[in-house]
Amino acid sequence: MTRNEASRNIRRLLGVAHGLGLLLAMLIICLPGAWVVLNSLRPTVEIMAKPAIWIPQELSLDAFIAMFGVLGHGAIPVGDYFRNSLIISGTSTVLAIAIGMSGGYAFARYRFRGKSALFLGFMLTRTVPGVALSLPLFIIYARLGVIDTHFALILVYVALNVPFTMWLIDGFFRQVPREMAEAAQVDGCTRWQAFWQVEFPLAGPGIASSAIFAFLTSWNEFALASQLTRSVNSKTLPVGLLDYTSEFTIDWRGMCALAVVMVAPALALTFVIQRHLVSGLTSGAVKG
Amino acid sequence: MATVTLEKLVKRYGAVEAVRKIDLAIGDREFVALVGPSGCGKSTTLRMIAGLEEISEGTIRIGGEIVNDLPPRARNISMVFQSYALYPHMSVRENMGFSLKIAKRPPGEIKQRVDEAAAILHLEPLLDRRPSQLSGGQRQRVAMGRAIVRHPDVFLFDEPLSNLDAKLRGEMRTEIKKLHAKVQATVIYVTHDQVEAMTLADRIVIMRDGNIEQVGAPDDVFRRPATRFVAGFIGSPPMNLVEAEIADDRVVFANGDRLPIPEAYQNSAAKGRKVVFGLRPDDVYPSGHGLPSGHAAAVHEQPLKVSLTEPLGNETLVFFDFAGRDWVSRMLNPRPLVAGAAVAVSFDLANAHLFDEASGVTLARARG
Numbered sequence: 001m002t003r004n005e006a007s008r009n010i011r012r013l014l015g016v017a018h019g020l021g022l023l024l025a026m027l028i029i030c031l032p033g034a035w036v037v038l039n040s041l042r043p044t045v046e047i048m049a050k051p052a053i054w055i056p057q058e059l060s061l062d063a064f065i066a067m068f069g070v071l072g073h074g075a076i077p078v079g080d081y082f083r084n085s086l087i088i089s090g091t092s093t094v095l096a097i098a099i100g101m102s103g104g105y106a107f108a109r110y111r112f113r114g115k116s117a118l119f120l121g122f123m124l125t126r127t128v129p130g131v132a133l134s135l136p137l138f139i140i141y142a143r144l145g146v147i148d149t150h151f152a153l154i155l156v157y158v159a160l161n162v163p164f165t166m167w168l169i170d171g172f173f174r175q176v177p178r179e180m181a182e183a184a185q186v187d188g189c190t191r192w193q194a195f196w197q198v199e200f201p202l203a204g205p206g207i208a209s210s211a212i213f214a215f216l217t218s219w220n221e222f223a224l225a226s227q228l229t230r231s232v233n234s235k236t237l238p239v240g241l242l243d244y245t246s247e248f249t250i251d252w253r254g255m256c257a258l259a260v261v262m263v264a265p266a267l268a269l270t271f272v273i274q275r276h277l278v279s280g281l282t283s284g285a286v287k288g
Numbered sequence: 289m290a291t292v293t294l295e296k297l298v299k300r301y302g303a304v305e306a307v308r309k310i311d312l313a314i315g316d317r318e319f320v321a322l323v324g325p326s327g328c329g330k331s332t333t334l335r336m337i338a339g340l341e342e343i344s345e346g347t348i349r350i351g352g353e354i355v356n357d358l359p360p361r362a363r364n365i366s367m368v369f370q371s372y373a374l375y376p377h378m379s380v381r382e383n384m385g386f387s388l389k390i391a392k393r394p395p396g397e398i399k400q401r402v403d404e405a406a407a408i409l410h411l412e413p414l415l416d417r418r419p420s421q422l423s424g425g426q427r428q429r430v431a432m433g434r435a436i437v438r439h440p441d442v443f444l445f446d447e448p449l450s451n452l453d454a455k456l457r458g459e460m461r462t463e464i465k466k467l468h469a470k471v472q473a474t475v476i477y478v479t480h481d482q483v484e485a486m487t488l489a490d491r492i493v494i495m496r497d498g499n500i501e502q503v504g505a506p507d508d509v510f511r512r513p514a515t516r517f518v519a520g521f522i523g524s525p526p527m528n529l530v531e532a533e534i535a536d537d538r539v540v541f542a543n544g545d546r547l548p549i550p551e552a553y554q555n556s557a558a559k560g561r562k563v564v565f566g567l568r569p570d571d572v573y574p575s576g577h578g579l580p581s582g583h584a585a586a587v588h589e590q591p592l593k594v595s596l597t598e599p600l601g602n603e604t605l606v607f608f609d610f611a612g613r614d615w616v617s618r619m620l621n622p623r624p625l626v627a628g629a630a631v632a633v634s635f636d637l638a639n640a641h642l643f644d645e646a647s648g649v650t651l652a653r654a655r656g
Contacts, residue, residue: 179373182340187387187434188361197390201377 033263040064040256047252063257078258080232081240086265088150088236089218092157096214099158100165101207105195107166108173109181119170122163130160134227141228148230156224161214168213172206173199208273219266237262290351290364290441290474291316292337298345299332299498306332308498309346314491319468319475321489323482323521329498331446334478338367338444351441363442366435370447372427374419374434381406381415384433405433408470409463425456429463436471445477449484461487482522486510494518511639516648519566519641525605527566528615531645534561539642541565541611548588550640556651557642563651566641569618574606575632577619586638594629608633 001009039047041059067078106112107119137156138147146152176199184194200207222238229235237258244255292314299307307329314320322330335341337348339360348355355363366387374383382389384405385398393401406412409429419427428448435443445464449457465488468475479485485492486506494501494509494517502514513519519527532539534557538546547565549557557563570579575589595614598605604622607614610633617633625631642651 177371177373179369179371180375182338182360183367183369183373183375183434184386185340185360186338186365186367187438188390190359190361193390197386198375 036256036259039252040260042253044251044253047256063253064261066254067257067261076240076243076254076258077232078237078240078261081235081237082261084150084229084232084234085219085236085262088153088157088234089215091150092154092161092218093211093215095154095158096161096165097169097207097211099162100169100210100214103162103166104169104171105173105199107170109178119167122166125163130221131223134224137224138227147228148234150234152228153218153225153234153236156228157214157218157221160221161217164217165210165214168210169203169207172203172210175206176202212270212273215269216266219262291349292442292474292476293349293352294333294337294346295349296346297333297336297343297348299329299336299341300344306498307336310495310498310500312493312500312503314474314476317472317474319477319488319490320493321477321479321485321491322493322495323479323485324495324501325521326480327497328495330478330480330495333495334367334444334446334476337442337476338365339363364438364440365442365444366438366440367444367446368428368431368435368448370450372419372431372451374427374430376419379416379418380411380422380430380433383419383430384411384415384437386434387438401437401439402433405437408436408467409433424452425460428452428460432464432467436467440473443471443473443475445475445479447479448477450479450481457484464488483524486522492522494521512650512652513566513641514650516564516566516643516650519643519650523568525569525616525618527568527641528572529564529566529643530611530613530615532563532565532611534559534563539563539565543612545611547635547640548637550637550642551586552638553640553642553651556653562645564643564645564648566643567615567635567637568639569605569616571636571639572608572615572617573634573636574617574619574625575634577621577623578617578634578636579620580634581636581638583636583638586636588635588637589632590635591630592633594625594627594631596627597625 038056040063041061042056043058043060046053046057066075103122107115133156141147141152180198180202181191181194184198185191189197219236220238221236225236225239226242229239241255241258241262244251244258292312294310294312296309296311297307298305298309310329310333312320322333324330332341336343337350339355339358339362343356350363350365375386378386381402384402388398388401402415403412406415409432411426411429411433414422414426414430419430422430428451431448448464449460452460461484464477468488477485477488489506491503492506492509493503496517502509502518504512504514509518509522513522513527516529520529530541532541534540534549536559537549539549539557540546571581572578580587590610592608592610594606595609596607598607599622602620602622604619604625606617606619606625608617609615619625643649644651
């Protein structure tokens with residue numbers, strides 16, 4: 001065997017190993033998700049069977065029909081939870097992005113006293129585990145009488161998200177060359193116009209991805225929501241999942257079905273925005 | 289009508305003075321190049337004129353009006369950036385028409401003016417492309433197109449060609465010169481490339497450490513450099529500059545080599561004075577292979593050893609060891625020379641320069 005053939009064989013072998021490794025990783029990542037979807041479609045007996053039944057025997061949409069079909073008849077008010085989740089996550093995302101964008105832009109473009117200290121301060125807030133805040137928050141909110149309101153959760157989620165969005169958006173604005181805004185100003189823009197006409201569209205994909213992060217954080221948050229909500233007034237979907245557990249039974253099928261319902265909008269949002277996350281949008285602006 | 293006047297202009301960054309009280313008057317439709325090494329304050333000066341940098345002290349007037357505190361958009365200027373700074377999310381047409389769109393001009397007028405500029409710069413086939421789909425030279429042209437569409441009073445160029453390769457740079461230089469002839473506006477052009485400055489400008493401003501060293505026509509700064517720095521900066525290959533002392537009617541170099549005192553400096557070069565002797569490569573050549581200045585009496589001939597040659601085709605750069613260092617000379621009509629060969633070398637002292645060693649200022653008396 002020549003050296004050339006040997007090295008070709010080694011390369012092929014490595015290619016196969018690489019593919020197998022990737023497949024294994026994909027299985028580990030995807031299996032839980034697939035299992036949840038599968039379980040939402042089959043009866044509890046089959047879910048709980050030992051040894052596990054991998055190939056489903058019967059599939060039905062009963063869980064979904066029950067969820068949306070008999071609202072207000074003693075079943076779980078998924079519609080209300082969904083609405084609460086949407087209002088809370090949506091509003092807190094919009095606010096967090098608005099604040100994060102202003103802050104991120106300021107950090108990226110301006111020099112001011114105490115800038116690094118302030119930035120570090122924002123980052124440090126990220127190191128506090130969210131659950132640690134639950135008791136103090138609960139006491140303060142109880143005194144203020146805002147427990148079980150949309151406002152309470154929106155405020156918490158904005159506070160949780162702002163440092164992160166600010167940090168991300170700061171990075172995206174840094175990637176937009178300063179000359180862009182300068183060129184726009186020479187072309188007749190005010191500072192404000194230069195921002196909206198040139199810098200914002202260029203940082204847009206980055207801001208959109210920050211929005212996804214912020215939305216998903218709020219959408220999936222459980223620990224604080226479980227403390228600060230009480231009823232259909234403000235309960236969000238993750239907290240609502242608990243409704244499927246009762247004293248002696250757990251409705252695994254229903255829970256999985258709700259999980260699927262929860263994942264759907266997040267997935268849809270990510271897909272919609274991802275189409276706009278065209279990388280390399282700024283290429284060609286300046287000599288690379 | 290747009291003259292640009294700088295009066296006692298200062299820019300400070302904290303304790304650092306980037307521009308130090310410079311005065312400059314630029315005439316209407318004049319093409320002025322600011323040259324100097326990096327960090328000399330030329331770009332800062334340009335950015336102050338554009339309104340992108342605040343002025344620490346002094347005054348800037350455009351068309352007679354003080355513009356110190358006017359925002360860039362109110363100065364009726366256009367700027368071409370070194371990085372081009374094209375808007376990547378807009379097509380070429382949108383890039384060029386952007387300033388007019390912001391000024392809320394009617395679409396018909398925008399189209400007409402963009403087409404006009406595109407015709408001047410041969411950009412018509414590219415109008416619907418994005419900047420990312422253009423080559424470096426094309427982007428450069430679009431950046432210029434964006435500038436001329438506005439019909440500004442003053443064009444500001446900030447090292448516009450430094451990102452292009454040598455061939456393209458030569459072509460674009462010609463374009464810019466043609467463009468200036470066509471649009472008839474005042475141009476302020478910043479570059480670190482003295483060749484660009486020499487070929488393009490009506491007048492050259494040579495800056496160093498935030499000061500202006502000399503202002504003059506290209507020929508002027510080339511033939512009559514005011515300081516040692518200008519002498520060394522303008523011209524390629526650079527002027528031979530060597531420290532020396534005046535003694536016994538001779539210029540004596542540190543290693544004992546000597547040359548006659550150039551006639552123009554007979555009076556100003558007192559005995560014992562420390563000087564810097566300067567002679568361009570064009571004025572020192574293997575005898576018979578140069579362009580003599582015509583003052584036969586001023587030519588000093590001396591046999592020297594060749595240390596290195598750089599053939600360029602129509603001419604050869606020949607390096608000699610003299611006065612303790614390598615001197616560059618330009619040999620026209622070259623004949624083959626090898627290192628180590630001894631040749632008679634002509635020093636055409638009619639074009640020699642003497643500068644004061646301490647101050648670097650020329651010892652030539654002001655000549656009309």
